[in-house]
Amino acid sequence: MEKVNVAVLGATGAVGRTMIRILQERRFPMRSLKLLASPHSAGKVIDLGAKTGIVEEFSPAALKDVDLVFGAVDNDLVEEYAPLIQRSGALFVDNSSAFRLEEDVPLVIPEINARDIRWHHGIVANPNCATILAMMALSPILKLTRVKRMIVSTYQAVSGAGMKGMDELERQIRDPSAAPEVFPFPIAFNVIPQIGDFDENGISAEEWKMQNEGRRILHDEALQVSCTCVRVPVYRCHSESIYVETETEVSLDAIRQAAEECPGLVLNEAPYPTPKECTDSDAVVIGRLRRDEACPHGLHLWCCCDQLRKGAATNAVQIGEWAWQNGLLKKGV
Ligand SMILES: NC(=O)c1ccc[n+]([C@@H]2O[C@H](COP(=O)([O-])OP(=O)(O)OC[C@H]3O[C@@H](n4cnc5c(N)ncnc54)[C@H](OP(=O)(O)O)[C@@H]3O)[C@@H](O)[C@H]2O)c1
Known part of the structure; x- marks a missing residue:
């Protein structure tokens, strides 16, 4: 060719x-x-x-x-x-x-x-990038059943705001009194529950993207996504805590088995992935897979991915x- x-x-x-x-x-x-x-x-x-x-x-x-x-x-x-x-x-x-x-x-x-x-x-x-991480993390579950609802909290690296985001964290680590220019508050030694501007309902631009993109990728108009997007003082690699409600009950073992057949996905339960170890890799790594004690079709998982690469x-x-x-x-x- x-x-x-x-x-x-x-x-x-x-x-x-x-x-x-x-x-x-x-x-x-x-x-x-x-x-x-x-x-x-x-x-x-x-x-x-x-x-x-x-x-x-x-x-x-x-x-x-x-x-x-x-x-x-x-x-x-x-x-x-x-x-x-x-x-x-x-x-x-x-x-x-x-x-x-x-x-x-x-x-x-x-x-x-x-x-x-x-x-x-x-x-x-x-x-x-946060949507790619969540959709990839759900891929073994989606092989087994429909996901009805997903509630996500993100922990997003400063490189998500480009080169200037990384420069600002570096500057503030060296001088914690350095004024914020890229993020709305100092990011060094802090977390900021805002990525992009808020709309009239208090939803940030990043949350709005995440709430709407999954439906198009999965071709599932009924998928419900709620999220809170948070900036954390990590240079590279986003993490997410995801709660899903599935249409039918699936076993954790079935999900573990399905994960082996999902390209680009790695399951790490020894004990769990962290952003540092996932930096500079293409894999989306999931872990902390567990049932929700209060809801029979509820599952929790944790995932990390280098958002500059796969994201x-x-x-x-x-x-x-x-x-x-x-x-x-x-x-x-
Ligand atoms: N960072 C992430 O993790 C991430 C993830 C997913 C999607 N994205 C999206 O990817 C895009 C780039 O993000 P980034 O993080 O790479 O930003 P960035 O580090 O700020 O880079 C911005 C790029 O835009 C170029 N640029 C600025 N003005 C230009 C102009 N007038 N004509 C042509 N090029 C111009 C810059 O070139 P100069 O150096 O010459 O100014 C630079 O190469 C954004 O839409 C962002 O939302 C980012």
């Missing part, structure tokens, strides 16, 4: 840098790799292992001959650039939340709904791989 001309938009950011590493690690069939960012980064040199790459400013001309664009920039830029990418004919795999709930844009976790990529119209959206970059690269393998690149308008 023909190799692909790839561009990473946001190549200097936390997700973009991880994406470049993953494209190399997975030996993505690239003919060429363009590194695109803001005018401020044009000319910067990025280490590509055996060679280096030069960052270019994003422009329609920079998209000439590109087949596949991996997006790792904020929503406002995506809204401006997406029509230009679509017009170029390249497939746009986007990490922002700009198109995640658009009806004609597939929202994809390849291990769960790769086949949705088939009906893309030039854009495929990567789900929110963003790896998931996007997997989408690109599936599209390439199935001849689904170049379908822009």
Whole structure:
């Protein structure tokens, strides 16, 4: 099969840098790799292992001959650039939340709904990192029964807010009196129960994404998701405490067995996963699997995942791989 001309938009950011590493690690069939960012980064040199790459400013001309664009920039830029990418004919795999709930844009976790990529119209959206972690963690249960309801508390790393989030934690660890600029309160030695702005009902932007994305991925309009999203002073790797109510009763042993057949998922009950040990790995690791004593169909579990990898970059690269393998690149308008 023909190799692909790839561009990473946001190549200097936390997700973009991880994406470049993953494209190399997975030996993505690239003919060429363009590194695109803001005018401020044009000319910067990025280490590509055996060679280096030069960052270019994003422009329609920079998209000439590109087949596949991996997006790792904020929503406002995506809204401006997406029509230009679509017009170029390249497939746009986007990490922002700009198109995640658009009806004609597939929202994809390849291990769960790769086949949705088939009906893309030039854009495929990567789900929110906390959504990817939760859906992957539920995959062994979903092999056995329907999940009716899920209640999640997240423990999200500062890299979820990009390079600037990591810089702020570093700064405040060195100087705890350093004023917050990225997060609403100091993040060092603290936890903050707010990720994004609150709506009129007191639901944060991150909670809103998580509440709505799972239904599209699972094609289950009746799935009920409630969550509280919390920022914690961890550099990398999100964790979640998840409570689910299933349609039928399933045994813990059946779930353990099903977990062995779920790609990308690892069960760790010796004794449980922590974000530190899951950093820089693609696996979603679950543990602390247990019954809820008060509800016969209730289950609890704990899970961790490097959200820069499987929660963003790896998931996007997997989408690109599936599209390439199935001849689904170049379908822009
Ligand atoms: N961080 C995560 O864990 C995570 C997980 C899932 C999804 N996401 C989403 O992924 C996207 C990127 O997040 P991030 O965490 O990587 O952010 P980040 O570290 O702040 O990186 C932002 C990137 O956007 C580029 N950029 C800024 N202005 C630009 C412009 N005018 N034209 C072209 N590029 C421009 C920056 O380039 P310069 O360096 O030149 O400014 C940088 O490469 C966001 O939509 C985010 O919501 C993030």
